[in-house]
Amino acid sequence: MTDFAATKAMFYLPDGMIYLDGNSLGPLPKATVARVERAVTAEWGEKVITGWNRAGWMAQPTELGDRIGRLIGAEPGHVVLGDTLSIKVYQALAAAIDLVPDRRVILTDSGNFPSDIYMAEGLIKSLGRGHELRVVDPEDVANHINDDLAVLMLTQVDYRTGRLHDMKALTAKAHAADAVTCWDLAHTAGAMAVDLQGCNADFAVGCTYKYLNAGPGAPAFIYVAPKHISSCQPALSGWLGHEAPFAFDLDYRPGTGIERMRVGTPSVLQMAALDASLDIWDQVDMDALRKASIALTERFIAGVEARCPQLTLASPRDPQARGSQVSFAFEDGYAAMQACIARNVIGDFRAPNIMRFGFCPLFIDAGDVDAAIDVIADVMGNRLWDDQTYKQVARVT
Amino acid sequence: MTDFAATKAMFYLPDGMIYLDGNSLGPLPKATVARVERAVTAEWGEKVITGWNRAGWMAQPTELGDRIGRLIGAEPGHVVLGDTLSIKVYQALAAAIDLVPDRRVILTDSGNFPSDIYMAEGLIKSLGRGHELRVVDPEDVANHINDDLAVLMLTQVDYRTGRLHDMKALTAKAHAADAVTCWDLAHTAGAMAVDLQGCNADFAVGCTYKYLNAGPGAPAFIYVAPKHISSCQPALSGWLGHEAPFAFDLDYRPGTGIERMRVGTPSVLQMAALDASLDIWDQVDMDALRKASIALTERFIAGVEARCPQLTLASPRDPQARGSQVSFAFEDGYAAMQACIARNVIGDFRAPNIMRFGFCPLFIDAGDVDAAIDVIADVMGNRLWDDQTYKQVARVT
Numbered sequence: 014m015t016d017f018a019a020t021k022a023m024f025y026l027p028d029g030m031i032y033l034d035g036n037s038l039g040p041l042p043k044a045t046v047a048r049v050e051r052a053v054t055a056e057w058g059e060k061v062i063t064g065w066n067r068a069g070w071m072a073q074p075t076e077l078g079d080r081i082g083r084l085i086g087a088e089p090g091h092v093v094l095g096d097t098l099s100i101k102v103y104q105a106l107a108a109a110i111d112l113v114p115d116r117r118v119i120l121t122d123s124g125n126f127p128s129d130i131y132m133a134e135g136l137i138k139s140l141g142r143g144h145e146l147r148v149v150d151p152e153d154v155a156n157h158i159n160d161d162l163a164v165l166m167l168t169q170v171d172y173r174t175g176r177l178h179d180m181k182a183l184t185a186k187a188h189a190a191d192a193v194t195c196w197d198l199a200h201t202a203g204a205m206a207v208d209l210q211g212c213n214a215d216f217a218v219g220c221t222y223k224y225l226n227a228g229p230g231a232p233a234f235i236y237v238a239p240k241h242i243s244s245c246q247p248a249l250s251g252w253l254g255h256e257a258p259f260a261f262d263l264d265y266r267p268g269t270g271i272e273r274m275r276v277g278t279p280s281v282l283q284m285a286a287l288d289a290s291l292d293i294w295d296q297v298d299m300d301a302l303r304k305a306s307i308a309l310t311e312r313f314i315a316g317v318e319a320r321c322p323q324l325t326l327a328s329p330r331d332p333q334a335r336g337s338q339v340s341f342a343f344e345d346g347y348a349a350m351q352a353c354i355a356r357n358v359i360g361d362f363r364a365p366n367i368m369r370f371g372f373c374p375l376f377i378d379a380g381d382v383d384a385a386i387d388v389i390a391d392v393m394g395n396r397l398w399d400d401q402t403y404k405q406v407a408r409v410t
Numbered sequence: 411m412t413d414f415a416a417t418k419a420m421f422y423l424p425d426g427m428i429y430l431d432g433n434s435l436g437p438l439p440k441a442t443v444a445r446v447e448r449a450v451t452a453e454w455g456e457k458v459i460t461g462w463n464r465a466g467w468m469a470q471p472t473e474l475g476d477r478i479g480r481l482i483g484a485e486p487g488h489v490v491l492g493d494t495l496s497i498k499v500y501q502a503l504a505a506a507i508d509l510v511p512d513r514r515v516i517l518t519d520s521g522n523f524p525s526d527i528y529m530a531e532g533l534i535k536s537l538g539r540g541h542e543l544r545v546v547d548p549e550d551v552a553n554h555i556n557d558d559l560a561v562l563m564l565t566q567v568d569y570r571t572g573r574l575h576d577m578k579a580l581t582a583k584a585h586a587a588d589a590v591t592c593w594d595l596a597h598t599a600g601a602m603a604v605d606l607q608g609c610n611a612d613f614a615v616g617c618t619y620k621y622l623n624a625g626p627g628a629p630a631f632i633y634v635a636p637k638h639i640s641s642c643q644p645a646l647s648g649w650l651g652h653e654a655p656f657a658f659d660l661d662y663r664p665g666t667g668i669e670r671m672r673v674g675t676p677s678v679l680q681m682a683a684l685d686a687s688l689d690i691w692d693q694v695d696m697d698a699l700r701k702a703s704i705a706l707t708e709r710f711i712a713g714v715e716a717r718c719p720q721l722t723l724a725s726p727r728d729p730q731a732r733g734s735q736v737s738f739a740f741e742d743g744y745a746a747m748q749a750c751i752a753r754n755v756i757g758d759f760r761a762p763n764i765m766r767f768g769f770c771p772l773f774i775d776a777g778d779v780d781a782a783i784d785v786i787a788d789v790m791g792n793r794l795w796d797d798q799t800y801k802q803v804a805r806v807t
Contacts, residue, residue, distance in 0.1 A: 025451075025455045027455070027456050027458070030458075032458060034458065034459045037459050038454075038458060038459045038461075038462075040455075040458055041450065041451070041454050041455040041458075045450060046447070046450055046451055046455075049446060049447075049450050049679065050443070050446075050447060053438065053442060053443055053446050053625070053683070054422075054438070054443055056626075057435075057438050057625050057626055058422045058424070058437075058438040058443075059424050061424070061427075061429060061431065061435060061437055061438075061756065062431045062434050062435045062756060062758065063751075063756075064435075064626060065435075065626070070626055070627075096493065096494070096497065096674075097493070097648070097673060097674025097675055098674055098675075099646070099648035099649065099673050099674035100493065100497060100646065100648075100673060100674060103646060107536065123660060126649075127649055127652070127658050127659060127660060128648050128649030128650075128674065130660055130662075131647045131648060131649055131652065131662040132646070132647060132648060134647060134661075134662050135644065135645055135646060135647035135662065136536075138643075138645075139504065139533075139536055139537060139645050140536060140537075140538065141537065141538065141539065142538065148660060220675075222675065228450070228454055228678065228679060229453075229454055229461060229462070229467055229675070229676075229678035229679070230467075230675055230676050230677035230678035230679060230680065230681070231677075232677075233674075246535075247532065248532055248535075248536050249496070249497065249500060249529070249532060250528045250529060250531060250532035251494070251496035251497075251525050251528060251529060252496065252523075252524055252525030252528055253525075255524070255528065259761075260761060261524050261760065261761055262524060263520060263524060263527055263545060264531075265527075265528040265531050265532065276494060276496050276497060277493075277494025277495055277496035277497060277525065277630075278494055278495075278617075278619065278626070278627055279627050280627035280628075280629075280677045280679075280680050281625065281626035281627035282446065282625060282626070282627060282677075282679045282680050282683060283627065283677050283679050283680060284627070286450070286679060354460075359458065359459060359460075361459065363658065364656075364657060364658055
């Protein structure tokens with residue numbers, strides 16, 4: 014599907030709201046309401062315990078995984094849903110570290126999402142084997158890939174600026190140094206096509222509540238490349254990752270394939286919401302999506318820069334070097350963003366000074382971009398002194 | 411509330427079904443349908459990203475935790491919801507091990523749920539410090555508590571037989587040996603009152619999809635005793651356990667109190683279902699519940715034993731020594747249970763030979779027990795040879 018007017022009609026958007034925060038939490042697909050209700054009443058209510066088989070709950074994490082797999086270029090049978098992104102980061106990094114037992118450096122950058130870094134710190138502490146988490150500037154990552162590197166752990170799109178790492182080049186460089194890679198696709202999956210297979214990526218993780226529109230608390234996913242899946246031993250070895258969960262053996266034996274990355278009971282109601290949102294994604298042409306996304310972000314940058322000289326572009330100017338968001342730096346960004354939100358243009362603020370706007374062509378069009386620019390220009394032009402949001406923009410000059 | 415006819419009316423139960431599997435997955439509370447729909451439409455749909463504060467999503471894991479806290483005798487502010495039970499077991503055990511750095515033995519029993527054992531095996535392997543997981547018979551646990559013990563890790567109610575450990579006595583004995591305790595309340599929370607505080611328990615975990623009726627994939631909970639909370643360092647150190655998640659610092663600092671046991675984004679739709687089921691639990695008198703539960707299980711045992719000599723009671727005969735389930739051993743238990751299920755009496759089977767029936771007074775009454783006994787006696791009396799379920803009971807003699 015390349016008709017994004019049609020997809021826009023599939024979303025519920027509050028009246029008058031221009032929602033530029035789908036990079037934080039995607040809006041509600043209209044069909045999700047009935048799909049979740051079906052999970053509650055026709056599945057849980059009617060089938061109760063038999064829903065695990067008769068409503069397909071047990072198989073959902075891998076079935077939904079394959080549908081996400083298409084969007085990120087994964088081989089079928091190599092993506093599974095479950096848990097949260099932080100847990101999946103832990104699993105991926107633990108498995109990656111095991112593959113390079115004689116090295117101690119885990120390389121990441123300061124633009125990685127903090128939770129990825131925290132989970133790595135916690136894992137390193139648990140392992141107690143002297144691993145070092147080396148945090149460098151995003152621009153310096155390539156220069157730090159050398160022969161002491163065990164794992165390159167990066168988030169592909171910087172949550173603050175939208176800066177896009179070159180997955181293919183960095184993975185190749187890491188492999189040339191005999192290291193393995195863990196890619197966090199939180200701000201890439203659903204923002205543009207990803208080609209895990211073509212990039213020869215080793216591990217990848219991501220969430221489904223941002224661009225994939227599966228709702229608050231939606232499950233995360235993990236990808237393990239075919240060449241690693243049989244050798245990696247899950248650090249979080251839960252019963253649903255067991256070869257035979259219902260044999261109730263007392264010894265853990267990892268399941269076949271990506272199933273071993275499952276841990277506990279899947280969140281069935283959240284999976285139902287994901288099922289509904291993927292009904293839209295199943296139809297999306299990812300090249301058309303990227304083209305539309307770039308058109309929106311270019312239009313937004315041009316409009317804001319023409320009318321708001323106080324704002325400094327914090328995202329890469331080259332559209333090929335950024336994700337599907339645009340960030341501007343502004344000293345009083347927090348107050349300015351509050352003023353925008355009060356005018357129903359929803360972006361968000363990231364410390365210390367980043368005003369962040371996400372653009373998903375599935376529900377944002379050029380008219381929305383123009384209307385958002387008008388509001389932002391109004392806010393920045395100090396035209397709000399007399400109205401009720403005065404206090405929120407008092408510091409904007 | 412002690413009127414269980416009133417609570418029974420609050421549940422949706424499929425027509426004609428006698429549901430004795432609430433110990434595996436509780437049935438749907440009627441009010442859950444509207445509560446979940448509200449979370450989808452009025453919260454996610456209308457509030458989108460602002461739901462984290464304006465719909466209270468961020469605070470739910472601790473608010474719901476306190477409501478569960480009442481049922482398990484926890485101090486306010488010491489229970490938090492999130493993730494799955496397996497993940498919470500990992501967190502609790504990792505924190506417990508840290509408290510006893512000079513010892514290496516983790517004691518559990520062969521009646522513990524396998525996933526708890528698998529998670530412990532995975533943690534021990536990750537730690538690589540020579541910890542030993544000692545698995546003994548449930549009856550032998552007390553005899554193995556001695557001065558080399560680091561952590562006593564038990565599930566209070568055996569998922570197979572319903573055998574109930576004496577939490578108070580075992581915790582006291584573990585403490586006398588300078589060990590710490592991790593209690594899994596999967597089959598206790600909502601089955602009877604628990605008194606974590608009175609038992610001086612150190613860590614506890616549990617799930618909410620069994621007796622607590624929060625639905626498939628409902629979140630787990632973790633309790634940490636006040637005396638340990640400030641010193642325990644989360645092994646799974648996610649951003650929502652950080653002291654200031656939205657400061658996006660690159661260094662992890664554990665949050666204040668039980669908040670540090672949070673990991674990633676809470677499953678908002680599942681939390682909404684839990685909210686609705688706790689609206690019932692908030693009103694339940696736990697002593698009356700236990701009394702009613704014992705009356706039901708005693709009635710069931712007496713009826714089955716009188717009419718089904720082929721079945722051997724596998725649960726403790728003393729009602730004070732068992733949870734809210736009754737298990738019978740029978741060589742062809744799988745086939746017999748299938749025949750019961752075909753007759754709409756829903757229990758379940760656990761290898762190798764356990765027919766398991768759960769009794770929750772919130773939606774099961776004496777009439778249900780009698781009707782279930784009739785069906786089980788029919789099945790066991792070989793009266794089904796001519797009907798369509800013949801094949802399923804062909805091996806029942």
